[in-house]
Amino acid sequence: MFIDTHTHIHGPEFDPDRDLALARARSAGVEVCVAVGTDLDDSRRAVDLAGKHPDVFAAVGVHPHEASGVTAAGLEALARLAGSERVVAWGETGLDYYYQHSPKDAQRERFADQMAVAFRLGLPLIIHTRDAWEDTFRMLDEHPHHGGVFHCFTGEREHAEAAISRGFFVSFSGIVTFAKAQALQAVASHVPLDRVLIETDCPFLAPVPNRGKRNEPALVSLVAAKLAELRGMSVEETARHSRGNARRCFPRLGAGCP
Numbered sequence: 381m382f383i384d385t386h387t388h389i390h391g392p393e394f395d396p397d398r399d400l401a402l403a404r405a406r407s408a409g410v411e412v413c414v415a416v417g418t419d420l421d422d423s424r425r426a427v428d429l430a431g432k433h434p435d436v437f438a439a440v441g442v443h444p445h446e447a448s449g450v451t452a453a454g455l456e457a458l459a460r461l462a463g464s465e466r467v468v469a470w471g472e473t474g475l476d477y478y479y480q481h482s483p484k485d486a487q488r489e490r491f492a493d494q495m496a497v498a499f500r501l502g503l504p505l506i507i508h509t510r511d512a513w514e515d516t517f518r519m520l521d522e523h524p525h526h527g528g529v530f531h532c533f534t535g536e537r538e539h540a541e542a543a544i545s546r547g548f549f550v551s552f553s554g555i556v557t558f559a560k561a562q563a564l565q566a567v568a569s570h571v572p573l574d575r576v577l578i579e580t581d582c583p584f585l586a587p588v589p590n591r592g593k594r595n596e597p598a599l600v601s602l603v604a605a606k607l608a609e610l611r612g613m614s615v616e617e618t619a620r621h622s623r624g625n626a627r628r629c630f631p632r633l634g635a636g637c638p
Contacts, residue, residue: 381411382619383626383633384600385551386472386506386531386579389436390415390429391422393583393594402433405597411435411623412633413597416472416506416531418443420454423461430466437633439469439506441498447490448482459497468630470498471506472531475519478510488515495523504528504629507548513539520546529629532581537567544575549629551577554587554595557606569610577629578603578622 384405394401405413415430416439417423423440430438440461442450462470473494475487482490498505505528509516513535527547532555533540540550550571555561568576580586580603582595587602601615608618627634 381409381623382578382600382604383412383414383623384410384580384582384597385414385529385577385626385629386416386553387413387582387597388416388418388584389413389582389597390425390438391583394596398429401596401598402436405600406435408598408601409619410597410600412437412626414439414468414630414633416469417441418472419446419449420457420461423458427461427464427466431464436466437468437630438464438466439471440467441471441473441494441506442490443472444474444476444487444491444508445479445481448486450490450493455493455497459501462497462501462503465632467503468632469506469528470494470501470503471528472508473498473505474508475512475516476508476510477512477515488519491519492523495519495525499524499526502526504631506531508532510534513542517542517546527629529577531579532585533567534564535567536563537570540567540571544572549575549577549625551579552603552607553579553581554585554591554599554603556610557587557602558591559588565606565610568607573611573621574625576607576622577625578607578618
């Protein structure tokens with residue numbers, strides 16, 4: 381059984397056949413999906429979906445791309461939404477200096493704001509970081525937090541070690557199956573087994589051999605299979621460890637899994 385720790389199954393890409401995608405996930409052995417919000421409206425959709433399916437949980441937050449549009453009222457609305465028993469984490473939040481859809485200063489301000497709310501609510505963080513490792517780690521050192529996960533990890537080994545040293549898990553997506561991702565595969569081979577999570581980040585980043593198609597939670601099994609190959613383990617053992625890690629990363633998930 382797998383836990384897909386990062387999906388956007390609540391998004392518009394799944395409006396035509398969401399129930400079928402969830403059924404395929406169950407058939408593929410996916411025990412739980414976490415639907416992750418990127419702004420207030422998107423987070424509401426994630427929580428709403430989680431309320432309809434016992435094997436879907438939610439995370440609420442503001443993606444760094446959307447940071448410049450956050451208001452104090454919006455942040456408080458997210459905090460109220462996070463009170464749902466179906467919400468297991470705050471995110472995704474963080475810093476993205478690659479695209480900079482929001483200015484860097486706005487991203488840093490909103491990241492700090494969200495860390496403060498998540499800490500007050502006792503929620504772990506789901507962190508998105510791209511080309512912003514130094515600032516991300518600096519801010520984590522400056523603000524109290526309850527750990528969490530660096531999702532869709534694409535950094536170097538030293539970045540994984542820095543994340544783990546701060547109490548975070550490291551999550552691998554379909555990127556780890558790509559032929560040219562040899563550096564990432566080397567990192568995935570060395571991250572301590574008790575700190576590894578798996579995800580799809582669907583509908584994005586479908587793993588090989590589905591690359592270029594819409595991703596969906598059922599394909600998290602391919603991520604687990606690649607990690608198993610890299611580490612010389614069985615898929616079942618990889619799934620067992622990553623499932624237990626997900627429950628430790630997200631304590632509310634551990635208590636609420638069906």
